Amino acid sequence: MKKKVLILAGGYSKERDISLKTARAVYKQIKNKYFCKILDPKNGFIKQIKKFKPDVVFNALHGRYGEDGYIQLILENEKIKYTHSGVKASSICINKVISKKIFLKNKILTPKDLIFKFASEKNYKDIFKAVKTKLKFPVVVKPINEGSSVGVYICNKNNFINNVKKLENEREILIDKYIPGREIQVAVMGKKTLGTIELVPKRKFYDYKAKYDKNAKTKHVLPVNLSEKELKKVEYIALNAHRITGCRGITRSDFRYYNNKFYLLEVNTQPGMTELSLVPEIAKYKGLSFYKLINWIIKDASTKR
Numbered sequence: 001m002k003k004k005v006l007i008l009a010g011g012y013s014k015e016r017d018i019s020l021k022t023a024r025a026v027y028k029q030i031k032n033k034y035f036c037k038i039l040d041p042k043n044g045f046i047k048q049i050k051k052f053k054p055d056v057v058f059n060a061l062h063g064r065y066g067e068d069g070y071i072q073l074i075l076e077n078e079k080i081k082y083t084h085s086g087v088k089a090s091s092i093c094i095n096k097v098i099s100k101k102i103f104l105k106n107k108i109l110t111p112k113d114l115i116f117k118f119a120s121e122k123n124y125k126d127i128f129k130a131v132k133t134k135l136k137f138p139v140v141v142k143p144i145n146e147g148s149s150v151g152v153y154i155c156n157k158n159n160f161i162n163n164v165k166k167l168e169n170e171r172e173i174l175i176d177k178y179i180p181g182r183e184i185q186v187a188v189m190g191k192k193t194l195g196t197i198e199l200v201p202k203r204k205f206y207d208y209k210a211k212y213d214k215n216a217k218t219k220h221v222l223p224v225n226l227s228e229k230e231l232k233k234v235e236y237i238a239l240n241a242h243r244i245t246g247c248r249g250i251t252r253s254d255f256r257y258y259n260n261k262f263y264l265l266e267v268n269t270q271p272g273m274t275e276l277s278l279v280p281e282i283a284k285y286k287g288l289s290f291y292k293l294i295n296w297i298i299k300d301a302s303t304k305r
Contacts, residue, residue, distance in 0.1 A: 001035075002033070002034055002035040003034050003035070003055040003056065004034070004035045004036070004037075004052065004053065004054045004055045004056075005030060005034040005035070005036040005037075005054060005055065005056050005057075005058055005298060006036070006037055006039055006049065006052055006054035006056070006057045006058070007023045007026055007027055007036060007037065007038045007039065007057075007058045007060050008023075008039055008040075008041050008057055008058070008059050008060055008061050008066070008071065009022065009023030009038050009039070009040060009060040009061060010023075010040035010041070010042075010061070011040070011041055011042075011061045011062075011063070011065055011066045011071075012042070012064065012065050013061070013062060013063025013064040013065060013066060014063060014064075014151075015062035015063035015066075016062075016063075018062055018272055018274065019060055019061050019062045019063075019066065021272075021274040022060040022062070022272050022273040022274055022277070023038045023060040024038070025273050025274055025277075025290075026058060026060055026273055026294055029290055029291045029294045030291070030294055030295070030298070033295070034298070036058075037052060039052070041061070041065075041071065046074065046078065049078065049080065050078075054080060055081065056080075056081045056082065056083065056298050056301040057075055057080055057081065057082040057083070057301070058082075058083050058294075058297070058298060058301075059071060059072075059075075059082055059083050059084050059270060060270075060273065061270070062270055062272065063094075064094075064145060066270070067084070067085075067090050067093075067094055067269050067270040068090055068091055068094040068095075068145060069086075069087040069088065069090040069091035069094075072085075072086055072087045072090050072305070073087050075303070076303055076304070079303055080303070081301040081302050081303055082301055082302075082303070082305070083249055083297050083298065083300065083301045084248065084249045084250065084269055084270050084297070084305075085246070085247045085248045085249060085251070085269040085270075085305060086246070086248060086304070086305030087305075088246055089245050089246035089247045089248065089269060089305075090269050092245050092246070093245055093247065093251075093266070093267045093268070093269045094145045094269070095144055095145050096142070096144050096145070096174050096266055097113075097115060097144055097174060099245060099266060099267060100113060102244060102245060103241065103264055106240065106241075106244050108237055108240065108241060108264050109261055109262065109263050109264065110263055110264050110265070111140075111176040111177045111178075111179050111256075111263055111265070112134070112135055112176070112177040113135075113174055113175060113176045113177065114127070114130055114131060114134060114135060114174075114175045115144075115172055115173070115174060115175070116141075116164065116172060116173050116175055117171065117172040118168055118170065118171060118172065118173075124161045124164065124165075127164070127175070128160060128161060131160065131175060132157070135175065135176075135177045136177070137155065137156050137157050137160070137178075138154055138155060138156050138178040139154075139155050139160070139175050139176060139177060139178050140152060140153070140154055140155070140175070140176040140177075140178050141153050141155055141160075141163055141164055141167065141173055141174070141175050141176075142167075142173060142174050142176070143167060143170050143173055143174075144170070144172060144173060144174050151166070151167055151170075153166065154178055176265075179256040179258050179263045180256070180258055181256045181257050181258030181259070181263075182198060182256065182257040182258070183198060183199040183200070183201070183254075183255075183256065184196060184197075184198055184199075184224065184226075184234055184255040184256070184257050184262065185197050185198075185199065185252055185253065185254050185255065185278055186234055186235055186237075186238035186252065186253045186255070187238075187250065187251070187252050187271070187278065187279045187282045187283070188238055188239055188242040188247070188250070188251045188252075188253070189249075189250055189283075189296070190248075190249070190300065191239075192239070193235040193238060193239050194250075194279070194282055194283060194286060194288075195222075195282040195283070195285060195286045196224050196226075196231060196234060196235060196282070197220060197221065197222055197224060197278055197281065197282050197285075198220075198221035198222075198224045198225070199218055199219070199220060199221070199278075200218065200219035200221060201218045201219075202217050202218065202219075220278070220281060222281070222282070222285045223285075226257075230257075233262065234255060234257070234262045237253070237255075237262055237264060238251075238253035238255075238264075238267075241253055241264060241267050242267065245267055247267065247269055248300070248302075248305045249297055249300050249301075249305075250270075250271060250279060250293075250297060251267050251268060251269055251271070252267075252268045252271040252278060252279055253266070253267050253268070254266050254267075254268065273290075273294070279293070280293060
Protein backbone atom coordinates (compact mmCIF):
# COMPACT_ATOMS: atom_id res chain seq x y z
CA MET A 1 0.00 0.00 0.00
CA LYS A 2 1.06 3.57 -0.65
CA LYS A 3 2.18 5.50 2.41
CA LYS A 4 -0.13 8.27 3.56
CA VAL A 5 1.30 11.79 3.57
CA LEU A 6 -0.74 14.61 5.06
CA ILE A 7 0.41 18.05 3.90
CA LEU A 8 -0.37 20.76 6.44
CA ALA A 9 -0.83 24.14 4.75
CA GLY A 10 -2.52 27.50 5.10
CA GLY A 11 -2.89 28.18 8.80
CA TYR A 12 -3.26 31.51 10.54
CA SER A 13 -0.03 33.39 9.81
CA LYS A 14 0.58 36.26 7.41
CA GLU A 15 2.39 33.76 5.18
CA ARG A 16 -0.75 31.71 4.57
CA ASP A 17 -0.80 32.25 0.78
CA ILE A 18 2.83 31.13 0.40
CA SER A 19 2.14 28.07 2.54
CA LEU A 20 -0.71 27.04 0.24
CA LYS A 21 1.53 27.49 -2.83
CA THR A 22 4.19 25.33 -1.19
CA ALA A 23 1.60 22.65 -0.43
CA ARG A 24 0.27 22.56 -4.00
CA ALA A 25 3.81 22.27 -5.39
CA VAL A 26 4.64 19.44 -2.97
CA TYR A 27 1.35 17.64 -3.69
CA LYS A 28 2.01 17.80 -7.44
CA GLN A 29 5.39 16.15 -6.97
CA ILE A 30 4.33 13.25 -4.73
CA LYS A 31 0.69 12.51 -5.63
CA ASN A 32 1.61 9.50 -7.78
CA LYS A 33 3.90 7.85 -5.22
CA TYR A 34 2.04 8.59 -1.99
CA PHE A 35 -1.59 8.72 -0.96
CA CYS A 36 -1.64 12.37 0.00
CA LYS A 37 -4.00 15.09 1.09
CA ILE A 38 -3.69 18.83 1.87
CA LEU A 39 -5.19 19.90 5.19
CA ASP A 40 -5.63 23.43 6.51
CA PRO A 41 -5.12 23.11 10.30
CA LYS A 42 -8.30 24.70 11.58
CA ASN A 43 -11.70 23.54 12.72
CA GLY A 44 -10.75 20.50 14.77
CA PHE A 45 -7.76 19.48 12.71
CA ILE A 46 -6.59 16.86 15.25
CA LYS A 47 -9.77 14.89 14.60
CA GLN A 48 -9.08 15.08 10.86
CA ILE A 49 -5.51 13.90 11.38
CA LYS A 50 -6.73 10.92 13.41
CA LYS A 51 -9.30 10.13 10.74
CA PHE A 52 -6.75 10.23 7.90
CA LYS A 53 -4.10 8.34 9.94
CA PRO A 54 -1.03 9.64 8.07
CA ASP A 55 2.30 7.83 8.10
CA VAL A 56 3.98 11.22 7.75
CA VAL A 57 2.91 14.84 8.09
CA PHE A 58 4.64 17.14 5.62
CA ASN A 59 4.68 20.49 7.39
CA ALA A 60 4.22 23.12 4.68
CA LEU A 61 3.10 25.79 7.14
CA HIS A 62 5.08 29.03 7.33
CA GLY A 63 5.20 31.63 10.08
CA ARG A 64 3.44 31.65 13.42
CA TYR A 65 1.79 28.44 14.64
CA GLY A 66 3.45 26.54 11.78
CA GLU A 67 7.18 26.91 12.27
CA ASP A 68 7.37 28.15 15.84
CA GLY A 69 7.04 24.79 17.63
CA TYR A 70 3.26 24.97 18.12
CA ILE A 71 2.21 22.47 15.44
CA GLN A 72 5.33 20.40 16.15
CA LEU A 73 4.31 19.96 19.80
CA ILE A 74 0.85 18.74 18.78
CA LEU A 75 2.36 16.22 16.37
CA GLU A 76 4.81 15.03 19.03
CA ASN A 77 1.95 14.52 21.48
CA GLU A 78 0.06 12.53 18.83
CA LYS A 79 3.25 10.53 18.07
CA ILE A 80 2.99 11.30 14.36
CA LYS A 81 6.13 11.54 12.23
CA TYR A 82 6.64 15.00 10.73
CA THR A 83 9.13 16.86 8.56
CA HIS A 84 11.55 19.73 9.22
CA SER A 85 12.76 20.86 12.63
CA GLY A 86 11.32 19.92 16.00
CA VAL A 87 9.70 21.90 18.81
CA LYS A 88 12.80 23.47 20.38
CA ALA A 89 14.69 24.35 17.18
CA SER A 90 11.55 25.78 15.58
CA SER A 91 10.80 28.01 18.56
CA ILE A 92 14.44 29.19 18.70
CA CYS A 93 14.84 30.01 15.02
CA ILE A 94 11.58 31.88 14.54
CA ASN A 95 12.46 34.12 17.47
CA LYS A 96 15.11 36.45 16.08
CA VAL A 97 16.13 37.69 19.53
CA ILE A 98 16.85 34.23 20.94
CA SER A 99 18.53 32.93 17.78
CA LYS A 100 20.79 36.00 17.53
CA LYS A 101 21.93 35.44 21.13
CA ILE A 102 22.86 31.87 20.24
CA PHE A 103 24.73 33.05 17.12
CA LEU A 104 26.76 35.57 19.13
CA LYS A 105 27.52 33.05 21.88
CA ASN A 106 28.98 30.79 19.19
CA LYS A 107 31.00 33.62 17.62
CA ILE A 108 28.76 33.93 14.54
CA LEU A 109 28.59 37.50 13.26
CA THR A 110 25.11 39.03 13.19
CA PRO A 111 23.97 42.68 12.97
CA LYS A 112 23.93 44.74 16.18
CA ASP A 113 20.41 45.23 17.46
CA LEU A 114 18.02 46.78 19.93
CA ILE A 115 14.63 45.53 21.14
CA PHE A 116 11.70 47.93 21.33
CA LYS A 117 8.70 47.03 23.49
CA PHE A 118 5.46 48.82 22.74
CA ALA A 119 4.67 50.24 26.17
CA SER A 120 1.46 52.16 26.79
CA GLU A 121 3.32 55.48 26.59
CA LYS A 122 4.85 54.50 23.19
CA ASN A 123 8.19 56.16 23.89
CA TYR A 124 9.24 56.72 20.27
CA LYS A 125 11.57 59.60 21.08
CA ASP A 126 13.60 57.44 23.47
CA ILE A 127 14.04 54.60 20.98
CA PHE A 128 14.92 57.09 18.23
CA LYS A 129 17.66 58.50 20.48
CA ALA A 130 18.90 55.01 21.40
CA VAL A 131 19.07 53.95 17.75
CA LYS A 132 20.87 57.14 16.75
CA THR A 133 23.45 56.63 19.53
CA LYS A 134 23.95 52.85 19.66
CA LEU A 135 23.26 51.65 16.10
CA LYS A 136 23.24 54.73 13.87
CA PHE A 137 20.96 54.97 10.86
CA PRO A 138 20.02 53.27 8.59
CA VAL A 139 18.41 50.42 10.52
CA VAL A 140 15.99 47.60 9.81
CA VAL A 141 12.83 47.19 11.89
CA LYS A 142 11.04 43.87 11.92
CA PRO A 143 8.72 41.64 13.96
CA ILE A 144 10.57 39.26 16.24
CA ASN A 145 8.79 36.14 15.00
CA GLU A 146 7.63 36.48 11.41
CA GLY A 147 9.15 35.15 8.18
CA SER A 148 9.16 35.96 4.45
CA SER A 149 10.22 39.55 5.23
CA VAL A 150 6.71 40.28 6.51
CA GLY A 151 6.67 43.66 8.28
CA VAL A 152 10.32 44.43 7.50
CA TYR A 153 11.27 48.08 6.84
CA ILE A 154 14.62 49.71 6.09
CA CYS A 155 14.59 53.02 7.93
CA ASN A 156 16.43 56.31 7.92
CA LYS A 157 16.01 59.19 10.39
CA ASN A 158 13.03 60.59 8.51
CA ASN A 159 10.85 57.48 8.20
CA PHE A 160 11.93 55.52 11.31
CA ILE A 161 9.09 56.45 13.67
CA ASN A 162 6.40 56.08 10.99
CA ASN A 163 7.66 52.59 10.11
CA VAL A 164 7.85 51.57 13.77
CA LYS A 165 4.22 52.67 14.20
CA LYS A 166 3.22 50.27 11.40
CA LEU A 167 4.21 47.43 13.74
CA GLU A 168 2.19 48.61 16.74
CA ASN A 169 0.18 45.39 16.72
CA GLU A 170 3.36 43.57 17.83
CA ARG A 171 4.26 43.40 21.52
CA GLU A 172 7.89 44.07 20.71
CA ILE A 173 10.07 44.43 17.62
CA LEU A 174 13.69 43.99 16.66
CA ILE A 175 15.76 46.89 15.36
CA ASP A 176 18.87 45.73 13.48
CA LYS A 177 21.77 47.80 12.24
CA TYR A 178 21.35 47.84 8.45
CA ILE A 179 24.09 45.89 6.71
CA PRO A 180 24.50 46.77 3.03
CA GLY A 181 26.16 44.36 0.64
CA ARG A 182 25.30 41.13 -1.12
CA GLU A 183 22.36 38.80 -0.38
CA ILE A 184 23.78 35.28 0.09
CA GLN A 185 21.65 32.31 1.12
CA VAL A 186 22.76 28.79 2.02
CA ALA A 187 20.64 25.64 2.10
CA VAL A 188 21.44 22.84 4.55
CA MET A 189 20.13 19.32 4.07
CA GLY A 190 20.47 17.03 7.04
CA LYS A 191 24.06 17.11 8.19
CA LYS A 192 25.61 18.77 5.15
CA THR A 193 25.25 21.89 3.06
CA LEU A 194 23.22 21.57 -0.11
CA GLY A 195 24.44 24.72 -1.82
CA THR A 196 24.57 28.51 -1.97
CA ILE A 197 22.77 31.14 -4.04
CA GLU A 198 23.06 34.90 -4.44
CA LEU A 199 20.07 37.18 -4.92
CA VAL A 200 20.18 40.50 -6.72
CA PRO A 201 16.80 42.19 -6.15
CA LYS A 202 15.62 45.04 -8.35
CA ARG A 203 13.79 46.33 -5.29
CA LYS A 204 15.40 48.02 -2.31
CA PHE A 205 15.99 44.64 -0.63
CA TYR A 206 14.84 41.01 -0.87
CA ASP A 207 11.37 41.72 0.53
CA TYR A 208 8.11 39.78 0.28
CA LYS A 209 7.40 40.94 -3.27
CA ALA A 210 10.98 40.25 -4.40
CA LYS A 211 10.64 36.71 -3.04
CA TYR A 212 7.27 35.73 -4.47
CA ASP A 213 6.35 38.00 -7.38
CA LYS A 214 7.77 37.06 -10.79
CA ASN A 215 7.31 40.65 -11.90
CA ALA A 216 9.83 41.78 -9.27
CA LYS A 217 12.50 40.17 -11.49
CA THR A 218 14.92 39.30 -8.70
CA LYS A 219 18.08 37.87 -10.24
CA HIS A 220 19.15 34.48 -8.89
CA VAL A 221 22.89 33.88 -9.30
CA LEU A 222 24.22 30.31 -9.56
CA PRO A 223 27.06 29.59 -9.13
CA VAL A 224 27.75 32.33 -6.60
CA ASN A 225 30.69 34.56 -7.43
CA LEU A 226 32.71 33.81 -4.29
CA SER A 227 36.19 32.38 -3.93
CA GLU A 228 36.45 28.76 -2.81
CA LYS A 229 37.61 29.98 0.61
CA GLU A 230 34.67 32.41 0.96
CA LEU A 231 32.18 29.76 -0.16
CA LYS A 232 33.50 27.23 2.33
CA LYS A 233 33.34 29.84 5.08
CA VAL A 234 29.71 30.84 4.54
CA GLU A 235 28.62 27.21 4.13
CA TYR A 236 30.43 26.27 7.33
CA ILE A 237 28.65 29.08 9.21
CA ALA A 238 25.25 27.94 7.88
CA LEU A 239 25.92 24.32 8.82
CA ASN A 240 27.12 25.36 12.26
CA ALA A 241 24.04 27.57 12.80
CA HIS A 242 21.82 24.63 11.75
CA ARG A 243 23.62 22.41 14.27
CA ILE A 244 23.78 24.75 17.29
CA THR A 245 20.10 25.64 17.06
CA GLY A 246 19.20 21.92 16.89
CA CYS A 247 17.64 22.02 13.41
CA ARG A 248 16.67 18.95 11.41
CA GLY A 249 15.83 18.30 7.77
CA ILE A 250 16.12 21.30 5.46
CA THR A 251 17.03 24.83 6.53
CA ARG A 252 18.03 28.00 4.69
CA SER A 253 20.30 30.59 6.26
CA ASP A 254 20.18 34.22 5.11
CA PHE A 255 23.37 36.30 5.03
CA ARG A 256 24.60 39.73 4.10
CA TYR A 257 28.16 39.82 2.76
CA TYR A 258 29.84 43.17 3.41
CA ASN A 259 33.50 44.21 3.75
CA ASN A 260 34.62 40.58 3.45
CA LYS A 261 32.42 39.53 6.37
CA PHE A 262 29.32 37.31 6.42
CA TYR A 263 26.52 38.53 8.71
CA LEU A 264 23.94 35.86 9.54
CA LEU A 265 20.45 37.36 9.64
CA GLU A 266 18.37 34.26 10.41
CA VAL A 267 17.90 30.52 9.95
CA ASN A 268 14.65 29.50 8.23
CA THR A 269 13.49 26.10 9.48
CA GLN A 270 10.80 25.69 6.80
CA PRO A 271 11.92 27.29 3.55
CA GLY A 272 9.34 27.74 0.84
CA MET A 273 8.89 25.08 -1.82
CA THR A 274 7.17 27.15 -4.52
CA GLU A 275 8.29 27.47 -8.14
CA LEU A 276 10.26 30.60 -7.15
CA SER A 277 11.70 29.11 -3.96
CA LEU A 278 15.43 29.00 -3.41
CA VAL A 279 16.01 25.55 -1.91
CA PRO A 280 14.49 23.66 -4.90
CA GLU A 281 16.51 25.91 -7.21
CA ILE A 282 19.74 25.18 -5.34
CA ALA A 283 18.91 21.45 -5.30
CA LYS A 284 18.26 21.44 -9.06
CA TYR A 285 21.58 23.18 -9.70
CA LYS A 286 23.26 20.47 -7.61
CA GLY A 287 21.58 17.72 -9.66
CA LEU A 288 18.80 16.91 -7.20
CA SER A 289 15.32 17.07 -8.74
CA PHE A 290 12.40 18.70 -6.97
CA TYR A 291 10.76 15.28 -6.52
CA LYS A 292 13.91 13.76 -5.00
CA LEU A 293 14.24 16.73 -2.65
CA ILE A 294 10.64 16.36 -1.43
CA ASN A 295 11.00 12.60 -1.17
CA TRP A 296 14.16 13.01 0.95
CA ILE A 297 12.29 15.38 3.29
CA ILE A 298 9.46 12.85 3.69
CA LYS A 299 11.84 9.95 4.36
CA ASP A 300 13.69 12.10 6.91
CA ALA A 301 10.49 12.61 8.92
CA SER A 302 10.34 11.38 12.51
CA THR A 303 9.14 12.23 16.00
CA LYS A 304 11.38 13.52 18.82
CA ARG A 305 13.02 15.97 16.45
